[in-house]
Amino acid sequence: MRTEIATLGEFGLIKRLMGSVGDDAAVIGTGKNLLLLSTDMLLEGVNFDLTYFPMQHLGYKVVTVGVSDILAMNGTAGQVTLSLGISAKLSVEDLEEFYTGARKACEELGVEIVGGDTTASVTGFAVCISVLGSVAKSKITRRSGARQNDLICITRDLGAAYLGLHLLEREKRALAEVENPQPRFSGYEYLLERQLRPRARKDVIDALAAENIVPTSMIDISDGLASDLLQICHASGCGARIYLDRLPIARETYALAEELHIDPVVAALNGGDDHELLFTVPLGMQEKVTRLGVGIEIIGHITAESTGAALVTPDGAEVAIKAQGFNLE
Amino acid sequence: MRTEIATLGEFGLIKRLMGSVGDDAAVIGTGKNLLLLSTDMLLEGVNFDLTYFPMQHLGYKVVTVGVSDILAMNGTAGQVTLSLGISAKLSVEDLEEFYTGARKACEELGVEIVGGDTTASVTGFAVCISVLGSVAKSKITRRSGARQNDLICITRDLGAAYLGLHLLEREKRALAEVENPQPRFSGYEYLLERQLRPRARKDVIDALAAENIVPTSMIDISDGLASDLLQICHASGCGARIYLDRLPIARETYALAEELHIDPVVAALNGGDDHELLFTVPLGMQEKVTRLGVGIEIIGHITAESTGAALVTPDGAEVAIKAQGFNLE
Secondary structure, eight states, X not given: OOOBGGGTHHHHHHHHHHSSOOOSSEEEOSSSEEEEEEEEEEEBTTTBOTTTSOHHHHHHHHHHHHHHHHHTTTOEEEEEEEEEEEOTTXXXXXXXXXXXXXXXXXXXXXXXXXXXXXXXOSSXXXXXXXXXXXXXXXXXXXXXXXXXXOEEEEESOSSHHHHHHHHHHHHHHHHTTOSSOOOOOTTOHHHHHHHHSOOOOHHHHHHHXXXXXXXXXXXXXXXXXXXXXXXXXXXXXXXXXXXXXGSOOOHHHHHHHHHHTOOHHHHHHHOOOOOEXXXXXXXXXXXXXXXXXXXXXXXXEEEOGGGOEEEEOTTSOEEEOOOOOOOOO | OOOBGGGTHHHHHHHHHHSSOOOSSEEEOSSSEEEEEEEEEEEBTTTBOTTTSOHHHHHHHHHHHHHHHHHTTTOEEEEEEEEEEEETTOBHHHHHHHHHHHHHHHHXXXXXXXXXXEEEESSSOEEEEEEEEEEETTTOOOGGGXXXXXXXXXXXXXXXXXXXXXXXXXXXXXXXXXXXXXXOOTTOHHHHHHXXXXXXXXXXXXXXXXXXXXXXXXXXXXXXXXXXXXXXXXXXXXXXXXXXXXXXXXXXXXXXXXXXXXXXXXXXXXXXXXXXXXXXXXXXXXXXHHTTSSOEEEEEEEEOGGGOEXXXXXXXXXXXXXXXXXXXX
């Protein structure tokens, strides 16, 4: 008997193996203060391409990816371990660059690299980050707490990291056979930064805490808004309506999307890697949340489970939101 | 500037990147109760070969490898996360087998799988395990606590896992072009078990605790006795003498070593993967330790740093113990 993993999808697979999909980080303990533990694996050729991903940025991004999971529980990240699978093509200097980037992100986020493991890799560079954090029981935010009429909020703009990836891939193809290649990124620096150097939104979590706002549910947008919103709907037993004209999409994202004949809304919904936070707050918090000054946008609201999740276009039409499959490339 | 990683070795590399090599697990906190966090990465083609490593055993072994690091700090393992890089050749059933083995080890060791991550892999199967544990500050055992005249103890026998690997490799070569292969493992089941299903020595840690014995230093033997003893010497600023005729080597290990023309002492010193514990206790503990009934052998004693680390042969000759390099295959 052989069941292909593609038939289950990533979440189906996790559910089958683990019993449930869970939150962005595992919750440990039962007292007033809970521990949070998250882990992420990034593999060369799947999650990053070293032909255009500078090692220093990769180190920075890995920490962003790991710490974002703790932030998405409304928690504080404390310690990080990094396990590396090292291929022979990498030099000591490459790895020092990687650590320089990782340390920079750790400094900015107030976390410490406490340990790790190295192993040889016969294939590509492999990185696994685990992050230990903590959160007061009264503040913990899971995917399952969204309630009808809650406002759906996201931080900053969507789709830029995805377009940044397309830009890098295009330049890689264009320059594959050119000597001394000079990539043309002018005007799109923002998209590159969003792909190569995404920032974990500790500023948002700090701002919420300063105003004593505890979201009812939260998730790190790593797989794309559509997929991650469905995670909240599924875990919370609810539906959702998000409004197309409310989706924050940067000017540069629109511009490159047009140039590459990509629908910017599709990029915003399904392009992953944004590492922004998607969360819900009670309806009465509207003003309080938008006044925080950390770029929070309200894009819709939570509805009854029976209504499903849909994107509402400016003319009032509803387009059902569907998850994308798990792509075993 | 390009420095090859091989010129530094694994420990040199870690020292350069991290500032120091550290213990088997990172220690977090400063109170009476400390948290322990360890991480290990295992990659197909380097750490295991799926042509002969059953998925269920691999799941079991990964948990052994991870939990051993916590035990080596004299700690109690509590929670585990598993990150998997999944290649398209694996089926859902393969991964279920892997989890069945991992859960079995977790049950035996009293730990819980709390989370994880899955990503596609274009190369081979990649596994990263992180383990969270705890230990009382008064009981924590590091690599750095060995003192002159301490006894050097190890649990169970050495070199068997390494010979088990050789046996599997031999059968793989022998059967590569045979239809319906029937591997000949008769008489060597013990070696296979040591390679395919090593057990984390929670029984030893429990037995030490029951008698209120706190080792002065400890390490998990994963890289081989020689390399791991040197880690203790280096961290503790001491030398060591271990006695060749005290090294516990199983009958099956001797038998296969002879058949394969491998020196069984070299296998015991440098063959890794044993996942037994190497620790030191004060001289006065000799009787107490050997009476515990968990297979602890005293193989030597700690000496002054200036004397270095050496293996003493039955005729009294001393052979300096040297570390093996980091092999980027």
